[in-house]
Amino acid sequence: MIEARGLSKRYGPTLAVDGLGFDVRPGAVTGFLGPNGSGKSTTMRLIMGLDRPDAGTVRIDGRAYHQLRRPLCEVGALLEARTYHPGRSAEKHLAALAAANGIARSRVAAVLDTVGLTDVARKRAGGFSLGMAQRLGIAAALLGDPAVLLFDEPVNGLDPQGVRWIRELMKSLAAEGRTVLLSSHLISEMALTADHLIVIGQGRLLADTSVAELTAGGRTLEEAFFAITGSSAEYRGVAPAEHRRQP
Numbered sequence: 001m002i003e004a005r006g007l008s009k010r011y012g013p014t015l016a017v018d019g020l021g022f023d024v025r026p027g028a029v030t031g032f033l034g035p036n037g038s039g040k041s042t043t044m045r046l047i048m049g050l051d052r053p054d055a056g057t058v059r060i061d062g063r064a065y066h067q068l069r070r071p072l073c074e075v076g077a078l079l080e081a082r083t084y085h086p087g088r089s090a091e092k093h094l095a096a097l098a099a100a101n102g103i104a105r106s107r108v109a110a111v112l113d114t115v116g117l118t119d120v121a122r123k124r125a126g127g128f129s130l131g132m133a134q135r136l137g138i139a140a141a142l143l144g145d146p147a148v149l150l151f152d153e154p155v156n157g158l159d160p161q162g163v164r165w166i167r168e169l170m171k172s173l174a175a176e177g178r179t180v181l182l183s184s185h186l187i188s189e190m191a192l193t194a195d196h197l198i199v200i201g202q203g204r205l206l207a208d209t210s211v212a213e214l215t216a217g218g219r220t221l222e223e224a225f226f227a228i229t230g231s232s233a234e235y236r237g238v239a240p241a242e243h244r245r246q247p
């Protein structure tokens, strides 16, 4: 369970997260949606203790990240792909993480298998495609077998087969009773994957509800998303027709 209360974070003049409060519950995939720059990645960094909030708290199963005794075994996260040494193999990268965190070496082969990287486990990870790098990042998140998982744009760079694989993986992790927070801009994918949604705009909570409730009455999730975030998208281009009209 993730509990955020009154969470705020400012970067200079930008209030990236503004009094955010929500719970992410176990046993479900919770989608984290919002327009570009709405504060999703910042919120995930605050949850993982990678940034300090200016106000508010965020707890993972009752404790702040820095209070977790074995962090990798309690919460796993894919926040950015390619957070490994390019000269190292996938296997060496995971083995080093396991050793540093007191995780059994046998978990390395297990997670490589889960993400489908067993055949390339001994190749230099620096030569990996973006999709392979995403899979390696997911393997690292799963290494400590944590009950809480965060994934920031995990389908980025994956081919259709990979996108479907992520969907099934997210669902199976939730079905095992884990807490899964998933950000993605692919709303059609979110509609197929998430049970619950937290929608933010300009760092504020706009909706915290089930996908079923948002799409009640035949409304698509995309229509619901635009209705909710309509006035809070900071970056907007002009419509192609308007563009043509401009001198």
Ligand SMILES: Nc1ncnc2c1ncn2[C@@H]1O[C@H](COP(=O)(O)OP(=O)(O)OP(=O)(O)O)[C@@H](O)[C@H]1O
Binding pocket: 011, 014, 015, 016, 034, 035, 036, 037, 038, 039, 040, 041, 042, 043
């Ligand atoms: N380290 C930083 N220094 C300065 N500003 C930052 C920093 N990190 C984030 N911001 C700003 O905070 C706001 C929220 O950014 P954030 O990356 O959290 O949004 P996001 O919802 O993840 O966006 P996207 O969907 O585009 O990835 C943006 O205006 C961004 O420019």
